Amino acid sequence: MRKKFEAGDKMKIRWPWQKKHATLNESALENLLAATLQPVEPRADFVKDLRTQLVGPEERSFLGLPRRSLQNGVLVAGAAFSVLLLLATSVRVVVSVLGAVGLLHQFNRGMKEQAAPSPKVAI
Amino acid sequence: MAGLLSVTLPSKGNMLHNLKDEEVLVLAAQGDQEAFGVLYDRYIGRIYNYIYYRTSNQHDAEDLTARVFFRAMKHIESYEDRGVPFSAWLYRIAHNLVANWHRDNSRRQVVPLEDGYRQAGESIHPEAALVQLEEQDNLLNLITGLPEDRQQLLILKFVERLSNAEIGEIMGRTEGAVKSLYHRTLTQLRDEFMFQLDEDADGTVPEQE
Numbered sequence: 001m002r003k004k005f006e007a008g009d010k011m012k013i014r015w016p017w018q019k020k021h022a023t024l025n026e027s028a029l030e031n032l033l034a035a036t037l038q039p040v041e042p043r044a045d046f047v048k049d050l051r052t053q054l055v056g057p058e059e060r061s062f063l064g065l066p067r068r069s070l071q072n073g074v075l076v077a078g079a080a081f082s083v084l085l086l087l088a089t090s091v092r093v094v095v096s097v098l099g100a101v102g103l104l105h106q107f108n109r110g111m112k113e114q115a116a117p118s119p120k121v122a123i
Numbered sequence: 124m125a126g127l128l129s130v131t132l133p134s135k136g137n138m139l140h141n142l143k144d145e146e147v148l149v150l151a152a153q154g155d156q157e158a159f160g161v162l163y164d165r166y167i168g169r170i171y172n173y174i175y176y177r178t179s180n181q182h183d184a185e186d187l188t189a190r191v192f193f194r195a196m197k198h199i200e201s202y203e204d205r206g207v208p209f210s211a212w213l214y215r216i217a218h219n220l221v222a223n224w225h226r227d228n229s230r231r232q233v234v235p236l237e238d239g240y241r242q243a244g245e246s247i248h249p250e251a252a253l254v255q256l257e258e259q260d261n262l263l264n265l266i267t268g269l270p271e272d273r274q275q276l277l278i279l280k281f282v283e284r285l286s287n288a289e290i291g292e293i294m295g296r297t298e299g300a301v302k303s304l305y306h307r308t309l310t311q312l313r314d315e316f317m318f319q320l321d322e323d324a325d326g327t328v329p330e331q332e
Contacts, residue, residue, distance in 0.1 A: 029313050036259040037266075037281035042171040046185050050167070054192055055160040 144209045152200050159196055166210065167192070169283055170217050176278045177221045179267060187224060191217045211293040218275065225271075265315050273308040276301065 139147055139161045150158035170191055175184035194216050202212065266274055272294065279290045287301045294301065 024313055024317055026309055029309055032262060033281050036262045037277065039172050039282050040175055042168060047167055050189050050192065051160060051163055054163060054196055055156040
């Protein structure tokens with residue numbers, strides 16, 4: 001039983017779009033639930049502060065990059081420099097060996113020239 | 124050479140992000156804070172949402188979310204893999220804390236959810252949008268009046284968008300039991316919602332028995 005509308009009670013009008021709920025079915029309710037229960041985003045400051053409290057601040061280097069990234073960068077640069085140095089050293093070794101061979105060759109030729117009899121000069 | 128310079132070694136953080144929860148959990152249990160940070164990043168949003176809809180206000184949601192993660196960190200070393208996923212373990216911590224919060228604050232008036240988080244569809248008529256927001260408010264009030272397990276089920280299903288199987292793991296029920304509970308919840312909610320709507324529309328007040 002419902003009591004009748006009395007003075008002081010709020011009166012509401014049923015609008016046409018409200019009437020659809022008279023036959024609210026399961027899928028309509030599910031749609032309404034999906035529209036009502038929307039995921040919310042926690043405040044970014046809250047997420048960051050809590051993370052800091054739990055696991056400490058993320059390590060940052062003086063360049064503003066994560067320290068691990070900087071370490072990786074230094075490692076890659078070091079490797080590249082080492083490769084360059086190795087190549088330069090190899091070239092230098094090759095040049096030195098070739099030079100040594102050339103000198104040896106020249107020395108042998110000089111020795112041969114000395115050992116050969118000098119041509120007789122007709123007086 | 125440029126190609127060589129552009130190569131970046133995978134950092135530990137990146138590697139951790141590619142691991143499954145259980146693998147990260149093992150590292151976190153060994154005291155690896157970076158691993159715990161990865162788990163935190165994965166679940167902070169979900170746990171916050173769950174608590175937010177259970178407490179109906181941002182301040183308490185933040186407070187309880189922080190407590191969940193502090194408790195998880197404290198007990199992570201004693202976490203045993205009993206076939207229950209890590210997420211379920213976290214949700215259970217959250218559930219217990221929320222239950223305690225409700226018990227402690229049972230006499231306190233519940234502060235409604237902030238309006239800023241809910242918006243009616245932008246394309247509809249303003250008056251209809253207002254009605255839609257009112258409907259959502261009414262529905263939220265009805266949801267907060269439901270038994271705890273039904274509230275939990277609705278939040279996990281609609282906010283977290285989890286499957287019945289995942290909800291079952293969290294709630295410690297079978298998939299069938301979750302399905303059955305869901306249908307009973309919908310029926311209850313629909314009846315209460317329609318009753319409220321009729322009450323509002325007819326301009327009559329139900330007589331107290």
